[in-house]
Amino acid sequence: MNIDKRLVRKDSLEKLFDILKQNSKKIYAPFSKDGKTIFKDAESFGGILTGYVQTTESSKDIVFPRTEKILDYTKSKEGMSVKGIDLKDIPDVILWGVRPCDAIGIGELSSIFNWDYKDEIYNNRLSKVTVFGFSCYKSDDYCFCTSVGGNPGNTTGSDILFTRLGENGDYLAEVLTEKGESVVSIAPGIFEKSETAEKEKFLAEVPVKFNHEEIKEKLDKFFESNEWVKQSLRCLGCGACAYVCPTCACFDIQDEAHGKRGSRTRCWDSCGFSHFTLHTSGHNPRDIQSARWRQRIMHKFSYMPERLSVYGCTGCGRCSRACPVDMNILENLISIQEVTL
Amino acid sequence: MVDLIKRAKELLESSAVKVVIGYEQGTGNKTRALFAEKAEDADKLIFDSRCVQNLAAYITKKEVKEKGKMAVAATLPVMRSIIQLAAEFQVNDNNLLVLGITPESKLIEFANLIEVETFVHQYQIEIDVRNKEMLDKLEKMTQSERWKFWTDELAPCFKCYACRAACPMCYCSRCTVDFNQPQWIPVASTELGNLEWHMMRAIHLTGRCIDCDACYNACPLSIPINLLTKKMLTDAKEHFGGYQPSLKGDHLMSTYKPDDKENFIQ
Amino acid sequence: MAEFEPKIVAFVCNWCTYAGADLTGTSRIKYASNVRIVRFPCTGRIDYMLLVKAFDEGADGIIVSGCHPNDCHYTSGNFHARRRWIMFRSLCDFMGIDTNRIKFSWVSAAEGAKWADIVNATVASISELGPYSEYRKVVKYPEMEVNNG
């Protein structure tokens, strides 16, 4: 399909924001806090960041919150009465300033939440989200989207992809979906016709560092490799990598009882934690960090492609940036590729 | 750090130790932990002002312990942690050799932990100026201003437990948050759960924290949780004359003085 | 509207304050009925997390009480407790938890009247302060809307 390309003047971005606000949309956009870049509910246009390489946390929190209630229950003599969440309460949200490597991640999350079981809550949240992608014109040592099939101007996952056309330039807006079009219809004046605009030369340079198909093949024979131990010795087993990752979808179910009332919540979990696989018996099938590190890589580069035919990594490099002990996934993937079996 | 590399090689060649833990060049401007098990690995060893990660966190790690006796390139905070760990029976002279790095970046090797303790005790634990100011600022706030400050600061915490992982004193195999009969601390990341988790952590580190800031440096969201332990540190000084990690193990919070002063018990 | 009746939980040791409260009873001294006593063997057993839990679950005020210094049935449980209270209380204060809502006291087995006074004083001051709504706010279950940043 040929993409509907529009031009958005750089000073009309604010107008767009205001119009959307007037149409009572919740807008989550990147802001700066203590040197970190985080998404938050934007009240006004002022302060919304541009020019960041990547947000500290991924935007997955919007579709897959770190903690979300699944149901409330009340016990009584008659028995148990359960009240599920009302999907209508899920707000319409615009995700503003999502990088292509995040937008594509949403697709990967979806494939997990719709694998064997269609996760109603997740899908509902997703249906209420409109993604404003913003192409990258900057990158850093941690970026490797191009090595996992993405690129700085990738349209996958965005409803509208904005690309800055040069320093202080206007924006090319690629309207990619119906959600995108509905935004255009709200603010037609903002989106000017422009078939000609080309974005490629304005995008960041992200050289390809490895070949993910090769990695996958390597991993099939790599399970027992000592490389896992070497790479993970430094790992302290926290969950930072998983929690900033746009595609990590592991969660835990918690029941909180308060007398006869209580609620069940779903909250993030991480395969990096030693207790992640701990059995009641005390036995732990992944009792050392190398096994947990292996699980992380295998899951993203071997199991997901096999089962879901998507990779569990978008090359955003967040895990490496967030890691307190500088576990650099790119570096490790390259060394896996280089190891001769 | 030429002499460090030299000494590390000797130790590994003579297999006096099985592994030397130090720092190496990391991504970009970062440095990170190096585990030298062969003499040639030791060439990667570096030391400079960027090397702030508290390597003591690795000493109690199963995978590292299993390698056998280890030597650690230990800055002052690391040495303090080691003494506290020794006081808590987690390390001893048989499984650990300390290659001390003085605040003047001189290498100083210790025959045993007692020497390390003597060295460490020459220096008082001092809270840096920036954080002192921050503490004062908070002190001056009203109680509900502080409440707002902390609920706001802690709200983003998604409980990745990087603070716990990076802390040398958080070596417990079962942390209180992993204890679920009863579930003292809500597992989910909620305002309350976060508050209670960090409160609990601060209490458990009272009298044990040596103020290395590992928790803060590890936090991917830069939440100033180290202010909590710093506060406990200053109060310990104010109420009980402070503490130093010590092999005698006269731990601040498991002992008492009959004349401990307070002004709030009726 | 109905007048605010504070919920107060008392954490007391078995040998002094619990016995002291018994004496209040045997002496038929009346006091406010807002308080509920939880009995511990010793103040040394009182886990600070329980105090926090009491607030979580809706307490407006807390009383912690045990044997006077040197009178501990277990010789030093209350000394240990005192040290913990000192640090715990200052941490609470530092984190903005309203320490006026946590009353610490020594009430011996012979001080039935003092127990009544402590309870009445606490009830009075907590009624003054009102419900602990500031804390309530964070005790909400995870809400539907995304909690981000």
Add this chain to the structure above:
Amino acid sequence: MSKIGVFVCHCGENISATVDCAKVAETAANYDGVAFSVDYKYMCSDPGQNLIKSAIKEKGLDGVVVASCSPRMHEPTFRKACAEAGLNPFMCEMANLREHCSWVHEKGEATTQKAIDLVRMLVEKVKYNHSLSEIKVPVTKTALVIGGGIAGIQASLDIANTGHKVILIEKDPSIGGHMSQLSETFPTLDCSQCILTPRMVEVAQHPNITLYTYAELESLEGFIGNFKVKIRKKSKSLDEKLCTGCGMCTTKCPVKKIPSEFNEGLGKRTAIYVPFPQAVPNKPVIDRKNCTYYIKGKCKVCEIVCPTGAIRFDQEDEIVEKEIGAIVIATGFTVKQPDFFPEYGYGKYADVITGLQFERLASASGPTLGEIRRPSDGKVPQKIVFLACAGSRDPAKGIPYCSKICCMYIAKHAMLYQHKVHDGKSYVFYMDIRAGGKQYEEFVRRAIEDDGVNYVRGRVSKIYEKNGKLIVSGVDTLLNAMPVEIEADMVVLATAGVANEGAEELAQKLHISYDPYKFFAEAHPKLKPVETNTAGIFLAGACQAPRDIPESVAMASGAAVKVAGLFSQDELTREPIIAVVNRQAAPVYSSCVGCFLCVSACPYQAIEKEEIKNRSGEVIKSVAKVNPGLCQGCGTCVAFCRTKSIDIQGYTHEQMYTEVMALLNEY
């Protein structure tokens, strides 16, 4: 799901008067896991207990909550009842609806609601109770009696006569205590020495009694049945084995002007001395503070004159360590000295004396050989005034209580005076005459009617000296508060009986509680008068409150029986309320990380290191282990353990957490 029985007691009307017991029972019936709920007039009565027993049997209850009085009162009763019905006694909990609810609150909604909450709290707790079995600990069948007054003597003899060993320690050089100072005793006027001395000798000769005089308790460790005591035997500077008690040393000692404690300062003694002729043991000690040798470094007269060479100037205090099963405290009391009463002359008037001093004047063995002569000039007082309640019943003086013994001994003193000074006039100023006791009232009447003692009801405001006379000015409230002034030759103050110096320190050494006046606290004012709150430690005599001789003796025998009862078994069963460090299956073994900080937190050194070894004997990890014999169950370690690896039976994490949850949530 659990099957819990809830039993709500009316306690006659004690609870039901302010609490709607029926409603409490009905509400409880609706809680999850409550299989049976009922209210009844007297749960502790036989029918009440049977109600519980049959419910346990018929409904197959696995937990019981008795909502009645304080568990400190009846927990044993109801736990026993459960046990008799085949339910583990520790599956029974009590909700304190009486002391903590019905007695302290007005009738009404709120009070009933509180009762409901308390019951709910315990119902939820019981769900987490576990069957526990009692702990058996050995009993050392030796008793320690502290204090060699009449109470201590009686207790020692009674225990010794049941065939058990007794160690009696007395801080003074001789046993006998205050009773040995008394002249005659009310209400029979028989001579104190005559009835006491035989007992003292019996103590000294009893094969089961080891007597340490001039000795004090240094320290106490351990617990009921298994105390370890250190006793400090102060140096007597004497080899008791060699000393024959001939008395040469005391007669030859050059230092003769030391006020005699035994004579309350009215007589003098030497530096090496036997406190009184009938002393047991009748062997001297050297008072080093006053001995010339110890002050100036020379003299040694006693050593020279001693025929057996028994003097030991370089003798040092000796610490003896003993294992003890039970302790009787009989340390007695003391009386306020006149300097406590500025209005009565700061004790600056030599002829204003205490009752105890008068005893010495009246005593045949006293400084005046029984003649009533006043201290100042030795004249026989023609007018004597006795003041009752000198300090006692006087909140302003911090002594609101009645010293109890004064009314009687004042009557006795006045009587003795009249018997010895026939033409003398005696007056007694009193507030009330408290002569409760067998033949007591009659005794007082005799003083007034037969011996003509003048009783004036009223208080004395001041005493001052005017030309050689002590002017006692007060009021007679029976003559509508008419002022009275009496020119007396001597005044005797019935000064208040108060706790001994150092009673507080002793209590702290023994870990027992004491009342605001430093008298030791009994476990229950009515039902446990000789027990303390610390198991295995008992009270006898005036250390618990002012007591006269019959009471002291009765208490002593009571305490002795308690000790004998304790010693009647070889093993003692203790409540299993102790801390336990968890153990789990391999490869975890225990969640304890072995930081051993709990070791320093434990007041009883009850926590040990246990090394967990694999089959080939290598240590896998070291974890904490609680010695059930030493652990007293305070739980100080429990609250302190970071990994929550230590828990305390009966007050577990889950139980306490649940109690808090249950109090504040609907169920």
